[in-house]
Amino acid sequence: MVTVADRSSQLDALCDWLRDALRARLDALRGASSEQPRAELDALLDLARADEASAPPIPASLAALSDRFDLRRDERAVLAVLLAAALAPELGRSLGLLCDPLGRDVVTLEAVASLLGFPRTYRLTAEDGVARWSLIVRTAPALSLDPTIEARLAGRTCRDPILVETIALIPARAPLPGWPVDELAEQVRRSVAAGARSVRLWLRGPDGSGRRTLFAAVARALDLTPAVVAPEPAAPTVRAALRLARLEDLALAWTDRVRLPPDLSMPAVQAWLDAEPPPPLLGVADIMVRMPVADRPAKEAAWRTLVPAFSTWPDADRVRLLDGWSARPGQLAALALSGAANPDDAIARLRVDATQRLEGHCEVLETPFEWDDLVLPERVVTSLRELAQEARVLPRLWSEPSIGRLFPQGRSIAALFCGPPGTGKTMAAQVVTRELGLPLFRVDLSRIVSKYIGETSQNLSRILGAVRHTDAVVLFDEADALFGKRTEVHDAHDRYANTETDYLLQALDAWPGLAILATNQRGNIDAAFTRRMRLILDFPRAEAAERLRIWTRLGTTFLPERLRELAPVIGRAASEIELSGAQIKGALLTACAAATYAGAAVTADHLVRGIERELEKEGLGLAPRDRALLLGRA
Known part of the structure; x- marks a missing residue:
């Protein structure tokens, strides 16, 4: 461990070395006659270089940096001279005047090479480590250390300005019970031992599912510091992030697709948080991890771990929160930070979170109506009450292994409301949603249908991706616009229309909560959809x-x-x-x-x-x- 005093002493020694080397150069120049031929003068200077060109002392901070970036001895010596010139600017100017072939009063590569006794043809190329990792800055003709690197070598704190808003350390949070932290850490070690130059964890799960927390726990188990890079980083940001990862043993998490520069080595451990699979890279081992789906005991453990006040709330309120809200780890962590004091406050904050997630994708519907506001046949009201009850308890039943194994797919709770306009379909959805204590969002399917091939699927993917993992009831209005009967294929439009219908069938099977479809024309709905409904209700015109x-x-x-x-x-x-x-x-x-x-x-x-x-x-x-x-x- 290098102390502050040791570092100061080492830096002073480096500056003294540069001062002595420049003094020797000056003495050599004073001893030369201005009338001597140029060849004789160059030979005299070469002799002086040979005398003064003992390697500069390397501070411990520079030695460590050289090891991290696999620098050659000559690159390390160049950095040592640049560091000394930065610490003592008057020596830098003297270095240019005495050693640069053109006598320029700035530090140049030619002056540094001359001082170190390197051949006159010495050059640094873009492939050299000091250039690839941007350890030096070239502003023709001057050469200097990168300010962030200079500060680090001198023992000062200096954050790369490019990274101030684009990279952040992931705070330490205890992983939830059952998370495979130790298993993943051991799998990473095996991949590295097998020769992988980097291991990339593709963490699959919705926002708030704990992907960053799990990655951070694995990184810390490997003695690495986890950090996350902001979305859509520019190329200079990516390079700066990779350099920082090399400097500080960071494990980097990328939040979306990013192109990594081929000339820089990657961190030993990375996380890929984008929904799409990472592009394959030579020598990179990819490990796909699906975030664990919490059953009821795991959900309760998450609440107790992340929201300590939860344990003090009444039993009925705890049951209401566990049954009505999925509340993923990220949401619970934010809930704890917000200081939710009671169950009602927690529900209010979860509703706000759901609304913010879907803003711009769906229409938010208020839920002011209660059961007494419905004027419908008794059989319809009874079915609606049963729908609300099932929406509460079915997730709990599916979490039981003996029942859940019978429903490996198709765990959605979907209802189809049919009837002419104005017969109470939307109001019924509002009443059921109010009973569940959830927000209600409406998606008008007729508005996302496009006449252009493939555009409807893109619209669907964008909207369904936003609402799929949100604690809310979703009302798909004008359902026959997309859930209509499939047609015989006569042209490309028919083929794509049927593809979009198939996509919807799969989405409905995997839907994680309550989805209500409303249509004015039941006869137009594809039979494949009606078979997937938990409930089909006809809303007749009022007598x-x-x-x-x-x-x-x-x-x-x-x-x-x-x-x-x-x-x-x-x-x-x-x-x-x-x-x-x-x-x-x-x-x-x-x-x-x-x-x-x-x-x-x-x-x-x-x-x-x-x-x-x-x-x-x-x-x-x-x-x-x-x-x-x-x-x-x-």
């Missing part, structure tokens, strides 16, 4: 009695003080006009808006006009006789 319940329930909100007086009109409207729940809500809103604008109370005429507006959307209307009937004037 007269149900319409009256909807009118009355919504009327208590829109016109509580006028409901009794307008009850006859509402009764006739419910009996005679077939409106959906959404249309009834629209009619009441129109009536209230007109009355508010007029500064008056809602009247029967306002209600009838609201009904007309809703019918006009469908190309219908009220005949004078029907209007008079609603107003009680027939």
